[in-house]
Amino acid sequence: MIPWIVDWPVWQIIRVTGIVSFVSLSLGIALGIMYSYPVWPAKSKTKLFKLHRLFNNAGIVLMLLHAAFPVISTYMPFSWKEVLLPFxxxxxxxxxxxxxxxxxxxxVVLLSTDLRNAIGKKLWHLIHLLSxxxxxxxxxxxxxxxxxxxxxxxxxxxxxxxxxxxxLTIGRLMFLSSPGAAVK
Incomplete structure (x- = not known):
C-alpha cells in the first residue's frame, strides 16, 4: 500500500465521515419532508429543495467515503468484498x-431522482418513500x-x-388528512 495513505488518520476519517454523513442525510430528509408541506411560497420551496439536494448529495458522498476507507485501514481492515457484499x-x-x-x-433513491421523468412521478415517489x-x-x-x-x-x-x-412526518401526515389537502 502507498505509505503516505497508510499514514492518514484512517480510523478517524471513517468515524467522522459516518457521523457527518448521518447528520447530513438527516437534515436532507428533514428538508425534503418540510418541502412537501403545502404551506411554503414558491421562493421558499425552491430554497428548501436546493438545501434538500445539497445535504443529501453531501451525505451520499460522505457515505461513499465512509464505505471506502475501511479498505485502506490498518486498524480494522476490510476487503472490497466485505464492503460491497451485504453481510x-x-x-x-x-x-x-x-x-x-x-x-x-x-x-437507488438518488438515481431514481435523476431518472424521475423517465420512470414517472408515481414510481419515483414510491422509490423516494424508501428514504x-x-x-x-x-x-x-x-x-x-x-x-x-x-x-x-x-x-x-x-x-x-x-x-x-x-x-416532521407526523406534521406531513396531518397536512394530508386535513380537508382540502393536496397530495404532492
Whole structure:
C-alpha cells in the first residue's frame, strides 16, 4: 500500500465521515419532508429543495467515503468484498450488512431522482418513500456499530434525528388528512 495513505488518520476519517454523513442525510430528509408541506411560497420551496439536494448529495458522498476507507485501514481492515457484499464482513456482519444495504438504497433513491421523468412521478415517489426505511437502517448501523455512540452528544444526535424526522412526518401526515389537502 502507498505509505503516505497508510499514514492518514484512517480510523478517524471513517468515524467522522459516518457521523457527518448521518447528520447530513438527516437534515436532507428533514428538508425534503418540510418541502412537501403545502404551506411554503414558491421562493421558499425552491430554497428548501436546493438545501434538500445539497445535504443529501453531501451525505451520499460522505457515505461513499465512509464505505471506502475501511479498505485502506490498518486498524480494522476490510476487503472490497466485505464492503460491497451485504453481510460478508467478518466483523459485525449484520450491522455492517445493514450499512451496505442502506448505502445501496441511498444510491437507488438518488438515481431514481435523476431518472424521475423517465420512470414517472408515481414510481419515483414510491422509490423516494424508501428514504424512511433507509434512514432507519443507517441509524441502526451507526448507533449500534459506531464506536462514538458511547458519547452522549453522538447518542443524542441519533435520537434527536429520529425525533425530528418523526415529528416532521407526523406534521406531513396531518397536512394530508386535513380537508382540502393536496397530495404532492
Amino acid at each position: 460478508a464482513a467478518q466483523h459485525d456482519a449484520v450491522l455492517n450488512g445493514i450499512g451496505t444495504l442502506a448505502g445501496y438504497g441511498l444510491i 424512511y426505511p433507509i434512514f432507519i437502517l443507517v441509524a441502526v448501523h451507526g448507533f449500534f456499530l459506531g464506536s462514538d455512540t458511547v458519547m452522549a452528544g453522538i447518542r443524542w444526535t441519533y435520537i434527536g434525528s429520529f425525533i425530528l424526522i418523526g415529528l
